[in-house]
Amino acid sequence: MELVCPAGSLPALKAAVENGADAVYIGFRDDTNARHFAGLNFNEKRAQQALDHARSRGVKLLVAINTFPQPGRWDSWKRAVDSAADLGADAIIAADTGVLDYAAKRHPDTSLHLSVQGSATSKASLAFYQKHFNIKRAVLPRVLSLKQVIKLAENTPVPLEVFAFGSLCIMAEGRCLLSSYMTGQSPNNFGACSPASAVRWEEKSDGSLDCRLNGVLTDRFAPGERAGYPTLCKGRYNCDGKTFHVIEEPVSLNTMNLLPQLMKAGISAVKIEGRQRSPAYTADVARVWSQAIARCKANPEGFTVDSQWEETMAGLSEGSQTTLGAYSRPWQ
Amino acid sequence: MQITLGTMPFFWKRDEVLAFYNKVAELPVERVYLGETVCSKRRALNLSDWLQLAEMLQAAGKEVVLSTLGLIEAESELSMLKRICENGRFTVEANDMAAVHYLSEQGLPFSCGPTMNIYNIHSLSLMAKLGMTHWVPPVEMSAEQLELLLAEAKQAGLNIKTEVFSWGFLPLAYSARCFTARARNTPKDSCGFVCGEYPKGLPAASQENDDVFTLNGIQTLSGRHCDLLGQWQQMQKIGVTGMRIAAELDAPETIERLQGLLQGKQDSVLPVNACNGYWFGDAGMERVSLS
Numbered sequence: 244m245e246l247v248c249p250a251g252s253l254p255a256l257k258a259a260v261e262n263g264a265d266a267v268y269i270g271f272r273d274d275t276n277a278r279h280f281a282g283l284n285f286n287e288k289r290a291q292q293a294l295d296h297a298r299s300r301g302v303k304l305l306v307a308i309n310t311f312p313q314p315g316r317w318d319s320w321k322r323a324v325d326s327a328a329d330l331g332a333d334a335i336i337a338a339d340t341g342v343l344d345y346a347a348k349r350h351p352d353t354s355l356h357l358s359v360q361g362s363a364t365s366k367a368s369l370a371f372y373q374k375h376f377n378i379k380r381a382v383l384p385r386v387l388s389l390k391q392v393i394k395l396a397e398n399t400p401v402p403l404e405v406f407a408f409g410s411l412c413i414m415a416e417g418r419c420l421l422s423s424y425m426t427g428q429s430p431n432n433f434g435a436c437s438p439a440s441a442v443r444w445e446e447k448s449d450g451s452l453d454c455r456l457n458g459v460l461t462d463r464f465a466p467g468e469r470a471g472y473p474t475l476c477k478g479r480y481n482c483d484g485k486t487f488h489v490i491e492e493p494v495s496l497n498t499m500n501l502l503p504q505l506m507k508a509g510i511s512a513v514k515i516e517g518r519q520r521s522p523a524y525t526a527d528v529a530r531v532w533s534q535a536i537a538r539c540k541a542n543p544e545g546f547t548v549d550s551q552w553e554e555t556m557a558g559l560s561e562g563s564q565t566t567l568g569a570y571s572r573p574w575q
Numbered sequence: 576m577q578i579t580l581g582t583m584p585f586f587w588k589r590d591e592v593l594a595f596y597n598k599v600a601e602l603p604v605e606r607v608y609l610g611e612t613v614c615s616k617r618r619a620l621n622l623s624d625w626l627q628l629a630e631m632l633q634a635a636g637k638e639v640v641l642s643t644l645g646l647i648e649a650e651s652e653l654s655m656l657k658r659i660c661e662n663g664r665f666t667v668e669a670n671d672m673a674a675v676h677y678l679s680e681q682g683l684p685f686s687c688g689p690t691m692n693i694y695n696i697h698s699l700s701l702m703a704k705l706g707m708t709h710w711v712p713p714v715e716m717s718a719e720q721l722e723l724l725l726a727e728a729k730q731a732g733l734n735i736k737t738e739v740f741s742w743g744f745l746p747l748a749y750s751a752r753c754f755t756a757r758a759r760n761t762p763k764d765s766c767g768f769v770c771g772e773y774p775k776g777l778p779a780a781s782q783e784n785d786d787v788f789t790l791n792g793i794q795t796l797s798g799r800h801c802d803l804l805g806q807w808q809q810m811q812k813i814g815v816t817g818m819r820i821a822a823e824l825d826a827p828e829t830i831e832r833l834q835g836l837l838q839g840k841q842d843s844v845l846p847v848n849a850c851n852g853y854w855f856g857d858a859g860m861e862r863v864s865l866s
Binding site for chain 2: 311312313314315317338339340341342344345361362363364365366367368370371372374375385386387388391394413414415417418419420421423424425426427429431432457459460461462463479480481482483485486489490491568569572573574575
C-alpha cells in the first residue's frame, strides 16, 4: 500500500519525501488543478526540482491536472499535460474525459490516474475509464461506505486509491457546484471551493464574528468560538426551525482505524489531502501515516492506532475533530 | 426550440406522480425525461411503472427518455442502472459514467445530463463519438462559454442537440449523506422517507434568512429558483435546441408560459426571487435583471 502525500510547495514536497511518502502529488500554478490558490503550486522549473528531489530518493511524483478545461481555454490544459509528460512525472491525475483522451493518445507512456474529481464510484464507471484511457489507478470519491469500498475493490478493473486523511468533502467530488452557485467559482471551473477572494470576516463590537461568502452569511461565531476556514458546506444555516450545521460540521477525515481493512481489501494507495497546508503539516502527517502503514503491514491483526499518532493528527485537523465520513454508515 | 421536461427531483406519492404525468401528456412539451435520479430508496414507482408511463407519454406524441441515478454507490443500484440501459425500447439519459459505459458498449444512442461534466469540445466530441445525441451543459456554464463551445461543435461537424436547464431549482451537488434525514435527526438507513414530506424540497437559509440551499435527500439544490425562460432568443441564436423545465409542482404552468413566449404571445417576466446568474457568467444565485 502506497502513501500518497500532498505538496503545494517545494519545502512541503521535501517534507513529504523525508517523512516516508511513497508518492507526492503536485499541481501547476494555474487553474488546471483543484488547489488553485494564490502563492501555491509549481511552475515548470520548480516542478523539475520537485521531480529530481523525489526521484533521487525513490519517491514517485504525480501531477494533478484535474479540473475541467473551460470553453476556449484548452491550451492551458494541453500545456499542463505536455509539461507533466515531458517532465517525466510518474503519473498524471486527471478527471476530464477530453484531458484523459489527449494524454492517453499523445503521451501513451505516461500513466494516467483517474482523479477523485472524475466521480467514479462503480466498476462500470471504472471500466469505462480503463477501456477508453487505459487508466492505471482511480481515486475514489469520499461517498462510499467501507463495505462498498471493499465490494468495489473485489470487482474493480483497476487498482484503487482512497482518501485517508485531511479536509473532508461531503459531496461527491466533481459533482458539487455549491461554491460557484455562491461565488461563480467552483472546483470544476476554477480549481477552488469557497475561494478566499470571496470571503469576508466581520468582527462585531461584542466580539462575535460573522463570516460572509460573496455577501452571504455562511456562519456566525460566538465570542471566543473557534472559526476555521469558511468552506460554505460547513457553515450554520437555518433549516426546519433550527440553526445548525445543515450539511456538515467543520471536521476532518481520518481513516487510520480502517487501515487493516483497507489493506486486506487490496486498496493500492491511501491519499492525504492538503496541498494548501504547510510543510510542517505534510511532515507530521506523512510521518505518522508511514509509521502506521509499516506497522499495519507487519501485523495487520494486531494493528492499533498509537495514541501519539492520534494526538498529532488531532492537532492537524480542522476543528480538531475527525470523522470516518461516508466510510461509516451512521455518518451518512 | 424544443420544450423538454426534466426528471422529477422531489419524492412525491405514487398517485401524485401519475396525475402529474397524465397532465403532462396534454401539455406542449416535446421531450420528457422519466425516472428517479436522486435516491434509489425512493420506490413509489418501480421500473415497470415508469415504462408504462413512458408508453402512455409516447402514445401522446412525446419523445420519452429514461433517466438514471446521479450517484451510484451500491451494487443493487448498478444492477438497476444496467436494467434501464438494457430496456430495449426507450433511449436513456446518463447521469453517471457507468450509464455511458453500459449504453456505449451496446452501441446505443444516449443523452447526457448536466452532471456529466462536459465543459469543452474534446469531451463533447468524445461523447458524441460514443453515441451521445443530446446533452445538457453543466448548469454553471455561461451563455458566453456555451456559445463558444457550440461554435466549435458546429465547426467539428457534431450532430448533437443541446438542452439548457432553464427553469427549476438548480441541481448543485450529490452526497452519500441524506441531508433531509440529517435535518430531521434521523439516520439515513431508517429515514422513513422524510423527504416525501417536502414536495418542494426542504429550504435552508442563511442566519439572515437569505435562501441558500434546497435540501432534497442526498441532493442539494439551489436555494433560489432558476428562471431562464426570457433567454430563449439568445439560446436559439447560439444553437441551443431545447429548454429543460424541471418536473416541479408548477412545471405545467411554466410549460404553458414558455410556449406563450416562444409563440410571441407573451412577454417574459423574471420573478422577483428567481436567479439566473450562471447564464450571465456570474455566481449562480445572482439575479441579473433583464433590460
